[in-house]
Structure formats: structure tokens, C-alpha cells
Amino acid sequence: MQDFFKSSRFKILSALLVVLFAFMLRATLTGGASVLVSEIFGMATQPFVSISSSLSKGTASFLGSFVNTNEISRENEELREQVRELNEKLAAFEQYKHENEYLREYLEVKEQNPDFKFETAEVIQRDPNNRFCSFMIDKGSLSGIEYLDPVITADGLVGRVVEVGYTYSKVATILDVEMDVGCYDVRTRDTGVLEGDAALAADGMCKMSPLPRETVAAKGDLILTTGIGGLFPKDIMIGKIQHVSVESHGKSTYAVVKPAAQIATLTDVMVITDFLGQGGINNAENYE
Amino acid sequence: MYRDTMLCSLKHALYIGILIMLYLLQTNPFLFHIAGMRPLWIIPVVVAIAMLEGEYIGAFYGTAAGVLCDLSATKLFGLNSVLMLLCCAAVGLAVIYLMRFTTLNSVLLTGAVMLVKDLFCFYFYYAMWGYSGIWRVFVFDMIPELILTLMVTPPLFLMLTHIKTKFDERMSS
Numbered sequence: 001m002q003d004f005f006k007s008s009r010f011k012i013l014s015a016l017l018v019v020l021f022a023f024m025l026r027a028t029l030t031g032g033a034s035v036l037v038s039e040i041f042g043m044a045t046q047p048f049v050s051i052s053s054s055l056s057k058g059t060a061s062f063l064g065s066f067v068n069t070n071e072i073s074r075e076n077e078e079l080r081e082q083v084r085e086l087n088e089k090l091a092a093f094e095q096y097k098h099e100n101e102y103l104r105e106y107l108e109v110k111e112q113n114p115d116f117k118f119e120t121a122e123v124i125q126r127d128p129n130n131r132f133c134s135f136m137i138d139k140g141s142l143s144g145i146e147y148l149d150p151v152i153t154a155d156g157l158v159g160r161v162v163e164v165g166y167t168y169s170k171v172a173t174i175l176d177v178e179m180d181v182g183c184y185d186v187r188t189r190d191t192g193v194l195e196g197d198a199a200l201a202a203d204g205m206c207k208m209s210p211l212p213r214e215t216v217a218a219k220g221d222l223i224l225t226t227g228i229g230g231l232f233p234k235d236i237m238i239g240k241i242q243h244v245s246v247e248s249h250g251k252s253t254y255a256v257v258k259p260a261a262q263i264a265t266l267t268d269v270m271v272i273t274d275f276l277g278q279g280g281i282n283n284a285e286n287y288e
Numbered sequence: 289m290y291r292d293t294m295l296c297s298l299k300h301a302l303y304i305g306i307l308i309m310l311y312l313l314q315t316n317p318f319l320f321h322i323a324g325m326r327p328l329w330i331i332p333v334v335v336a337i338a339m340l341e342g343e344y345i346g347a348f349y350g351t352a353a354g355v356l357c358d359l360s361a362t363k364l365f366g367l368n369s370v371l372m373l374l375c376c377a378a379v380g381l382a383v384i385y386l387m388r389f390t391t392l393n394s395v396l397l398t399g400a401v402m403l404v405k406d407l408f409c410f411y412f413y414y415a416m417w418g419y420s421g422i423w424r425v426f427v428f429d430m431i432p433e434l435i436l437t438l439m440v441t442p443p444l445f446l447m448l449t450h451i452k453t454k455f456d457e458r459m460s461s
Contacts, residue, residue: 001385009344016351017373024366038365041355048312125315127361128326131429134362135317162362170362177419198414198421202428267317 042165046124050138053124116233117274119143123267124168131201132176133263139271140165148231150272156237156260157181157225158269169271173263174238175201182226183208183238185217185255191226192255194238200256204264205242209254217244223257233275292459299455303448307333307352315360325429327436328402329444330356334372335379335398336441336448339389343380350376363413371408375401394445399438406430 004010023037121137139145141164151158151171159173172179174194181194190211197207211217221241227234239259246253310329334353338346354372358365379397387393410430414422 001381004343004381013344013347013373013377016347017370020351020366020370020373024364024370027365037355037369038359041359045308045311045356045359048308049315053316123317125360126317128314128328128433130361131425136315136360163365172362176362177414177417177422198419198424202424 038163039165042168046138046167049124049136050122053122053138116272117144119145119271119273121145121169121269121271123269131198132196133173133201133204134159134162134176135171135173135266137169137171137269137271138167140167140169142166144273145169145271146273150232150236150275151269152236152272153261153266153269155262156239157232158259158261158263158266160231161271171269174206174259175204175263177201179206181232181238182228183223184226185211185241186222186224188215188217188221190215190217194223194257205256205258206239207254208241208257209247210252211244211255213246213250213252215244215253217241217253217255219243221255223255227277230277230279233272233277295455295459299451302451303333303337303349304352306448307349307356311356311360322436325432325436327440328357328433329437329440331372331402331405331437332394332398332441332444333448334376335401336394336445338376338379339383339394339397339445340448340452341380342384343377346380347373347377350374350379363409367409367412368405371405372401375404391442391445395438395441398441399434402434402437406434 020037027038119139121139121143123135124138125136127134137151145161145164147161147164149161151160157174159171159176159179161169162172163170173196174181175196177196177198179194179196182191183194184191185208192208192211194206194208197205200207208223219241223238223241225232225234225236225238237260239257239261242256242258244253244255307330310333314326314329330353334346334349337349341349350372351369353376354369357368357372361368379401382397383389383393387397406426410426414425
């Protein structure tokens with residue numbers, strides 16, 4: 001054993017260890033910027049990963065139609081029920097829309113359409129056994145994606161970019177305990193912060209808190225982003241409240257929110273590379 | 289001499305090929321999983337390589353496996369690389385000085401490496417930040433992952449031992 005510690009091999013391994021430590025420290029300092037080693041390995045493995053992902057996606061899709069017949073049938077029933085409910089809501093919506101347009105004209109408020117710029121991407125890798133469902137996509141800085149860009153699907157908010165390489169990016173989802181999203185209840189206008197919770201993440205849900213103790217938020221309420229802070233655009237769908245409970249300290253309540261996006265089984269996402277009010281905090285700091 | 293170098297290079301190319309294939313299997317969103325959980329295929333491979341090839345080469349393969357683990361994770365880059373370098377060097381030394389070269393020991397060493405890796409990752413990624421109920425990540429994610437990884441260790445160890453033996457036979461002949 002003594003020979004090993006005196007050998008040149010030990011010195012080489014020690015040097016390698018120091019280099020890895022240096023990269024790790026740089027990673028902590030640079031935040032979302034991918035470090036050199038990560039970049040090299042990422043670019044080297046990305047073609048294999050993309051091919052493997054595409055092949056297995058096709059196979060899984062083909063086999064899945066045979067294996068998941070019962071599930072598809074059940075899902076079909078649920079979707080029919082949802083369509084019926086949505087038709088009812090659509091009738092009400094048309095009425096509200098007409099009323100709303102009238103009020104807008106009256107108040108001469110110019111309707112502002114958010115000027116989103118999207119980049120579509122495919123999920124090519126998942127962090128194995130990560131209950132927060134983080135994943136890697138096949139687009140990076142070469143496609144205009146930047147650190148902290150929001151990631152969504154047509155259904156709703158998924159998460160945000162936490163690391164960017166040239167040809168890939170890593171996405172942390174709203175189930176992650178590190179994630180905080182400003183949000184509000186559409187019906188009651190209660191605001192709060194949506195955050196990941198280790199226990200709820202196992203069931204694909206997250207927590208909105210703190211809500212006032214006397215809140216009337218209830219199951220089925222829609223939760224949208226507030227857009228405060230400039231990290232996420234305003235009024236992006238997050239999900240629906242499953243239930244509201246009182247915190248253990250008894251001073252406030254929290255809502256358990258089921259995300260609208262199917263986070264655990266996503267295959268394609270959209271990254272919002274630009275939106276009105278993006279980076280609000282940083283812009284404000286620069287301004288000051 | 290030239291033939292031996294070629295065979296040695298071929299052996300390492302095969303090791304790297306196996307490592308990349310298993311990495312794809314491990315991280316592919318659509319492939320193999322048991323009740324939503326997957327084994328970390330590349331850890332038993334690099335532990336077996338460290339047992340077969342010694343602490344020096346083992347440490348390099350361990351570093352590569354660590355970098356791949358870091359690549360698929362959304363957490364701090366580099367922690368897995370550092371841990372796997374140290375663990376695989378320790379595995380190589382343990383087999384040289386302390387332990388016999390058996391399948392059971394490969395399972396024990398893989399378990400030890402996984403446990404060290406998981407404990408450090410759990411502490412630095414989650415526990416030290418004080419998230420509530422975060423112990424669930426260790427109990428319900430990391431422990432099942434460890435058990436699954438131990439289950440796939442013996443076939444991987446035997447496969448790599450077979451590859452090493454065949455190449456050694458050819459080189460000695």
C-alpha cells in the first residue's frame with residue numbers, strides 16, 4: 001500500500017482529483033453554464049443519446065398501443081367526460097368573452113398579446129430514479145436557449161432550464177424542491193409560491209403556499225403564474241388544486257397542485273426563449 | 289508487442305463501448321425500468337473494471353462513470369466524478385491488498401460504492417439545504433436504486449471477467 005502512495009500513479013490520480021474539484025467549484029460559480037468536461041462528454045454522447053432516444057421512442061410507442069389498452073380505454077372515458085364539461089364551459093366562456101370585449105372597448109384597454117419566442121425540443125435523457133423528473137433536451141445555446149428559460153408544453157408549465165450546453169440543456173421541473181414559482185388562484189385571486197415537495201413529488205404533485213388561513217381556494221381551482229420576478233411569463237397554466245390543507249403550525253394553509261403538464265412522461269417540450277418582462281429582477285437591478 | 293498493444297486497446301474499446309451502451313440504457317426515457325425505477329448500470333461496470341484492472345485504470349473509468357452520472361443529473365456538476373474516482377481507486381486497492389476476487393465481493397464493493405455515492409449526493413444535494421421530508425428521497429429513491437443495482441451486478445461482473453480472461457489468454461499466447 002505504501003508503494004502506491006509513493007508512486008507516480010498516485011500523483012497523477014491526485015492531479016486528476018484536483019482538476020475535478022476545480023471543475024466542480026467552477027460549476028458552482030457559473031450556475032447554469034456547462035463546464036468544459038460536461039460540454040465534451042455531453043457533445044460526445046449526445047448523438048448516441050438522440051439516436052437511442054428516437055429508436056426507443058418509436059418502439060415504445062408501437063408496443064405501448066398493445067400493452068396499455070386498458071389504460072387508453074380508461075383515459076378515453078375520462079377525456080369524453082372532460083370534453084362534455086369543456087363544452088359547457090365553452091358556452092359560458094363565449095358569454096364572458098363577449099362581455100369582456102365590451103368592457104375592454106369601454107375602458108379603451110389595448111389587448112396585449114405576449115410576444116413569446118419558442119424553441120421546440122425533445123426529451124432525450126432522464127435522470128434515472130429522480131423523483132423530481134428532471135430531464136435533458138436536445139437543444140442548447142446554439143438554438144438560443146439560455147439559463148433559466150421557462151419550459152412549457154401545450155398543457156402548461158413544466159419547469160426551467162438549469163444548465164445549458166451547446167447542443168443540450170438540462171431542465172428542472174416544478175416538482176423539484178429547488179423550484180419556486182410565483183402563482184395565483186384564478187378564482188379566489190389568492191397568491192402564493194409554488195414549490196416542490198419531496199413527499200408530493202412521488203405522486204407528481206407540488207405545493208402552493210402560503211395561503212391565508214381563511215382562504216376559499218378549493219379543489220379544481222386553476223393555478224396560473226403571476227409573472228412576478230420575470231422568470232416565468234404571466235398567466236401560464238400550472239395546474240389544478242387537488243386539496244387544501246392547514247400547515248402543521250396552523251397559521252396558514254397550503255394547496256396541493258396537480259400540474260397540468262404530464263411531467264413524468266413528457267417527450268416533447270417548448271422552451272420560451274423570449275417573453276415580455278423576461279429577467280425583470282435583473283433588469284430592475286441594472287436600472288437601479 | 290504490437291499485437292499485445294492492439295489487443296489491450298481493443299479490450300479498452302470494448303469496456304468503453306459497454307459503458308456507453310449501459311449509460312444509454314440507464315438514461316433513456318423510454319427503455320427498461322422496474323416499477324419506474326432503474327438500476328445504475330454503469331456503477332457495477334466500473335467497479336468490476338477497477339477490480340480487474342487495478343486502482344489506476346479503475347480510477348479513470350470511475351471518473352468517466354462519474355462524469356456520465358453528473359451529465360444526466362441536474363445537480364452540481366463534478367460531485368459524482370470526484371466520488372467515483374476515489375471509490376474506484378479504493379476498490380482497486382482493496383482487491384489488491386484486502387479482498388479476494390469473487391462475485392460476492394464485487395456485489396459488496398458495488399454496494400459500498402453506491403452507498404458512499406448516495407450518502408454524499410443526498411447530503412450535498414438535499415439534506416444540507418433542509419428541505420422538509422427530504423428523507424423520502426433517500427429511502428424511496430436511493431435505496432431501491434441501490435438494491436436494483438446490486439441485482440444486476442453479478443451478471444455484469446461475470447461478463448467483464450470473461451472478457452478480461454479471454455483477452456489475457458490471447459495476449460499470453
